[in-house]
Amino acid sequence: MTRDQNKGINLANSENNAGVNPTVAHGDDSCSAEGKAATESFEALYEAERRARAEATARANELEAIFEAMADAVFFYDRQGHLLRTNAAARELLGLDQSPGYHSLPPDERLVHFLPRDARGRPLPEQQWPIHRILSGEGLTGANAMDMMVRLPDGRELEFSVSGAPLRGTKGNITGGVVITRDVTERRRLERMAQGFAREAVARASQLEATIEAMADGVFIYDAEGRLFQANKAARELLALDIQLDFHSRPVRERASQTLVRDEQGQFLPKEQWPLHRILRGEILEGTNAVDVMLRALDGREVLLGTSGAPVRDAEGHIAGGVLIMRDVTERRHLEQRTHDSLDALLAIAEDLVWIPSEASSAEDPLPDTLTAMSIVARRLADLTCSVLGCRRVSISIVEPGTELVRAVAVVGFTPEQELQWWAEQKQQESSLRDSPSQELISILRSHEVLILDMSQPPYNEQPNNYGVRVALVAPMVVGGQLVGLLSLDHGGLEHTYTQEEIALAKAVAKLAGLVIERERLLYERAEARANELALRESHQRMDEFLSMASHELRTPLTTIKGNVQLSKRQLKKLAGKITKPEELNSQIGAIEGLLDRADHQVSFLTRLVSDLLDVSRIQANMLELHIESEPSDLVAIVRMAVQDQRRALPKRTLHLQAPSEMIVPVIVDPERIGQVVTNYLTNALKYSPADKPVEISVRVEENQARVSVRDEGPGLSLEEQEHIWDQFYRVPGVEVQSGSSVGLGLGLHICRTIIERHHGRVGVQSAPGKGATFWFVLPLAGDA
Numbered sequence: 001m002t003r004d005q006n007k008g009i010n011l012a013n014s015e016n017n018a019g020v021n022p023t024v025a026h027g028d029d030s031c032s033a034e035g036k037a038a039t040e041s042f043e044a045l046y047e048a049e050r051r052a053r054a055e056a057t058a059r060a061n062e063l064e065a066i067f068e069a070m071a072d073a074v075f076f077y078d079r080q081g082h083l084l085r086t087n088a089a090a091r092e093l094l095g096l097d098q099s100p101g102y103h104s105l106p107p108d109e110r111l112v113h114f115l116p117r118d119a120r121g122r123p124l125p126e127q128q129w130p131i132h133r134i135l136s137g138e139g140l141t142g143a144n145a146m147d148m149m150v151r152l153p154d155g156r157e158l159e160f161s162v163s164g165a166p167l168r169g170t171k172g173n174i175t176g177g178v179v180i181t182r183d184v185t186e187r188r189r190l191e192r193m194a195q196g197f198a199r200e201a202v203a204r205a206s207q208l209e210a211t212i213e214a215m216a217d218g219v220f221i222y223d224a225e226g227r228l229f230q231a232n233k234a235a236r237e238l239l240a241l242d243i244q245l246d247f248h249s250r251p252v253r254e255r256a257s258q259t260l261v262r263d264e265q266g267q268f269l270p271k272e273q274w275p276l277h278r279i280l281r282g283e284i285l286e287g288t289n290a291v292d293v294m295l296r297a298l299d300g301r302e303v304l305l306g307t308s309g310a311p312v313r314d315a316e317g318h319i320a321g322g323v324l325i326m327r328d329v330t331e332r333r334h335l336e337q338r339t340h341d342s343l344d345a346l347l348a349i350a351e352d353l354v355w356i357p358s359e360a361s362s363a364e365d366p367l368p369d370t371l372t373a374m375s376i377v378a379r380r381l382a383d384l385t386c387s388v389l390g391c392r393r394v395s396i397s398i399v400e401p402g403t404e405l406v407r408a409v410a411v412v413g414f415t416p417e418q419e420l421q422w423w424a425e426q427k428q429q430e431s432s433l434r435d436s437p438s439q440e441l442i443s444i445l446r447s448h449e450v451l452i453l454d455m456s457q458p459p460y461n462e463q464p465n466n467y468g469v470r471v472a473l474v475a476p477m478v479v480g481g482q483l484v485g486l487l488s489l490d491h492g493g494l495e496h497t498y499t500q501e502e503i504a505l506a507k508a509v510a511k512l513a514g515l516v517i518e519r520e521r522l523l524y525e526r527a528e529a530r531a532n533e534l535a536l537r538e539s540h541q542r543m544d545e546f547l548s549m550a551s552h553e554l555r556t557p558l559t560t561i562k563g564n565v566q567l568s569k570r571q572l573k574k575l576a577g578k579i580t581k582p583e584e585l586n587s588q589i590g591a592i593e594g595l596l597d598r599a600d601h602q603v604s605f606l607t608r609l610v611s612d613l614l615d616v617s618r619i620q621a622n623m624l625e626l627h628i629e630s631e632p633s634d635l636v637a638i639v640r641m642a643v644q645d646q647r648r649a650l651p652k653r654t655l656h657l658q659a660p661s662e663m664i665v666p667v668i669v670d671p672e673r674i675g676q677v678v679t680n681y682l683t684n685a686l687k688y689s690p691a692d693k694p695v696e697i698s699v700r701v702e703e704n705q706a707r708v709s710v711r712d713e714g715p716g717l718s719l720e721e722q723e724h725i726w727d728q729f730y731r732v733p734g735v736e737v738q739s740g741s742s743v744g745l746g747l748g749l750h751i752c753r754t755i756i757e758r759h760h761g762r763v764g765v766q767s768a769p770g771k772g773a774t775f776w777f778v779l780p781l782a783g784d785a
């Protein structure tokens, strides 16, 4: 409320009416014409005063109405601070209508109820209370208005903006005061909220700013026209933007012509495919949509940048700019490439491992000596190792089994001159692991661990370092717990710290290399064994050829002789029948017949020897042919025929055949060869037993097989002899032929066993010295095979 208003309100009170009253007092003196005139003028004066009074009352009423209608609470106080009047807003605000005694409370008790505090909530000392300040002459208007907090009887906490002024009398003395209170609780709350928001927004913005600046990825922020208006530290470093301060302000096209936007393969990208253009067209570059671009930094470096980004839209959704986030993937690509190369190389080593030279090439190629063969493989391994481990030099030595002599077999990474020198040194230094002075290092290698040798430290720095090696790594090549070689590598003069991964990789490569080298050695050994075997087989073959040739050569004349002998015998018989001969001639013819019989017998014997030799040579050459019939043959018939042959040849001997008479015993066989086996058993039984002893032959069916046995009462065989009689050329020492045919070559039983086994049967003998012998064989029954 202004000072004028205060005046107006004062008018409504009666104090200043004194100025008008004197004229009223003067009016009592008039009585003549003069007096009349005077009376008239008094009336006029009364009238004027009445009007003035009416006007003043009307003004006062107006002001009273305004006072009551005011939204701010208004409090009038007298000089002592007693509350004189309040308007409706004040009464309502403080709930004064509900506490009628409030007005009459002493001044210092009134406000205490409301816990007056300053704007920050601290208790307000009494002399600071608005009414005290006003009564002491202070005006609380404009900037001087004060904020305070109060608690209402109903518990509400309110904030007031309090203004006011002292009321003064005509002499300027303070007659009281007016206090106007406005409830600003809500406004202050909103103001505080707004301030909070503003503070938060600022904090957020600076946080964001700091975050973007601190991001490891390069962040580029553009406006809708593609102007670069912010690039964080990482972004500036990525493209070395700080060396050209006006780069930001250059137009897109100019910037692009400096950075040469290319794809991963280095091909120039058309403008519409530049990441910036894509995001400004509304595309989001992330996930599979992210792209790799190659850029030239302002310092000339070529960098491959993994790029993602998105447009930035305003409140209406229009594109207002865009953000690109770029990460240097050059190193990662190199690593990927390295990993790729390493895997390829490891794969190649693994392939080497499983690759086995074809039989043909190994059989035809002349054998290189072991070291040459290994050097070729080792050199390839060394090359592969170089690419797996990305090192400068790799050498491979083998540890010879037995002697443990260490022999260099390959080195890569030297100049040709260095390599020559290195090989010469290696030849000189060749020694056994056992003689090495550094046994503790060797035991580390033997325990499958790698050695890392710092050549700049003793004792290595005391030796000449011809190749400028800084740090060398030696990995053991171990196969089946045996140290078979050493793989050494270095990075030349470069300081290189071997990571755990590299050490593990070196061990793995050495392990694989060990396997390859060992395999190579075994292949070589096998090839050597094969070569020997080949030579052996060749000599066998020559032997076979000779035997078979010899058999044929012998057989042909034998056949002729036998034919002639038999012809002579028949002719002699015919002749003897035609002529009547004197006694002497008779005995001569008888003698000739005897000679021819013996010759016939000898020829038969020779023929059998030749057949045996021929059979054995065929067996050895794996060329014994069987003519197995598709229809089953009757085993009893085969045996019976062989028995009858022997009965015919040796009519004086007793042969008993026991065989099922009413059924056949079906076997799928070459009947002639089975007959040969039976005959062999029979001739042996007859040969090695006394002439007066019988030979028992039996044919039996047992479950799914047929058994043929030939029992004699000859000398019998010890267990040891039984083991050997089936070997070729074996004859039991001291066993004499007791009757019948002549001694053999020790081939018959060997041929028998081969024939029976080729028929999927088995042979055997049951015997004891002095107890005779039973030779047997079994064959699968037809249909049961």
Ligand code: ADP
Residues within 6 Å of the ligand: 680, 684, 685, 688, 712, 714, 715, 716, 717, 725, 730, 731, 732, 733, 735, 743, 744, 745, 746, 747, 748, 749, 750, 773
């Ligand atoms: P051979 O033609 O010498 O008889 P075999 O291979 O048929 O050759 O027999 C090998 C050797 O087994 C014979 O030399 C003989 O010492 C012994 N042998 C074979 N059959 C009998 C038998 N029934 N009784 C005793 N010894 C035998």
